[in-house]
Amino acid sequence: MALGIKDIDETQAPLLDHLVELRTRLLRSVIALAIAFGVCFYFADEIFGILVRPLTASFPAGEGKLIFTQLYEVFFVELKVALFAAFFVSFPIIANQMWAFIAPGLYAKEKKAFLPFLFATPILFTAGAALAYFVVMPIAIRWFLGFEGTIGGLDVEALPGAGNYLGLAMQFILAFGISFLLPVLLLLLNRAGIVSRAQFVKARRYVIVGVVAVAAIMTPPDPGSQLILAGPLYLLFEGSMLLMLFSERKQRKGGQLNAADEAEAETL
Numbered sequence: 001m002a003l004g005i006k007d008i009d010e011t012q013a014p015l016l017d018h019l020v021e022l023r024t025r026l027l028r029s030v031i032a033l034a035i036a037f038g039v040c041f042y043f044a045d046e047i048f049g050i051l052v053r054p055l056t057a058s059f060p061a062g063e064g065k066l067i068f069t070q071l072y073e074v075f076f077v078e079l080k081v082a083l084f085a086a087f088f089v090s091f092p093i094i095a096n097q098m099w100a101f102i103a104p105g106l107y108a109k110e111k112k113a114f115l116p117f118l119f120a121t122p123i124l125f126t127a128g129a130a131l132a133y134f135v136v137m138p139i140a141i142r143w144f145l146g147f148e149g150t151i152g153g154l155d156v157e158a159l160p161g162a163g164n165y166l167g168l169a170m171q172f173i174l175a176f177g178i179s180f181l182l183p184v185l186l187l188l189l190n191r192a193g194i195v196s197r198a199q200f201v202k203a204r205r206y207v208i209v210g211v212v213a214v215a216a217i218m219t220p221p222d223p224g225s226q227l228i229l230a231g232p233l234y235l236l237f238e239g240s241m242l243l244m245l246f247s248e249r250k251q252r253k254g255g256q257l258n259a260a261d262e263a264e265a266e267t268l
Contacts, residue, residue, distance in 0.1 A: 025097040032093040033086055040089065041082035048081045051169045054137040055160065058145055066162045077162045084170060091122065113191060117184050128180030131232065132172040140172070140225045168220065175218035179233055186240040190247075197244040200237075207237055 040047060056064050068074050099118060103111060145158050189195045200207070215230035 022101060025101045029090070029094045029097050032090040036086035036090040037082050040085040041078065044078035044081045044085075047085050048077065048166070051081070051166065054133065054169075055141055055165060058138060058141040065159065066165060067159050068162045073161070073163050077166050080166060080170075095122075117188060121181060121184055124180040124184065125177040128176035128178070128232075129173045131180075131228070132176035136176065136219075136225045136228050137169065137172050139228070140220060140222050143222050143224055171218075171220065172225070176229060179214065179218060179229060180236065182233060182236050183240040183243070186237070187243060190244050197241060197248060200241060200244070208234065211237065 052066070055066075058064070068077075095118065106114065147156065148158050149156055186195075186200065190197060190200075211233045212226075212230050215226045215233065219225040219229050
């Protein structure tokens with residue numbers, strides 16, 4: 001039976017309401033990011049100074065320096081630093097707006113299942129970024145500086161550019177932070193029923209190859225940082241397998257209890 005004009009209008013109304021709400025959530029997120037960007041741009045020198053500390057510590061006292069070869073390079077470096085920091089500062093607000101838009105469409109059981117992933121994401125990303133900043137970057141920088149010396153009678157001296165160093169630091173932090181979200185991805189795939197734990201276990205050898213390949217692609221071309229990323233990634237994979245195992249046991253136990261309750265109800 002064809003829908004009348006009134007019925008069509010009633011079906012369009014919820015969609016329009018969702019679009020209006022989505023626009024509102026996106027606008028609030030952009031405003032939060034813009035405010036955070038303004039504050040971070042004011043403190044861009046201090047924030048960049050924090051990012052530079054692994055490089056400063058790798059040079060002998062008073063010998064390290066950053067250079068820039070284009071007049072506008074440092075200005076764009078500060079813009080990138082401010083945007084980079086503003087995203088982290090405003091992420092809780094952005095995540096809250098995303099959750100507020102998605103949550104009304106979920107059942108209570110789905111909300112309960114999704115909330116742990118929402119809390120685990122920033123924790124795992126921060127752990128990966130901290131590993132990159134405090135451990136991997138100092139090791140990699142010292143390894144790169146080891147190429148200083150004399151070649152063909154000429155001195156080879158490291159004079160890193162401000163823009164190049166910022167790109168390297170962001171690459172390290174983002175690569176390790178995003179890579180540490182592997183458990184969230186695996187557990188979501190398992191919870192959605194797309195891939196089972198048994199399938200992951202059978203594909204372990206391929207996972208090892210994939211982990212090494214990801215580490216080689218996402219980190220600079222030094223073996224130290226690649227190994228430091230590949231090791232934790234594989235440990236996170238094995239940890240995800242354990243969590244899946246515990247979840248499966250809990251589900252089986254819950255299913256047995258429900259079956260026992262149903263049998264008792266039938267006897268009554």
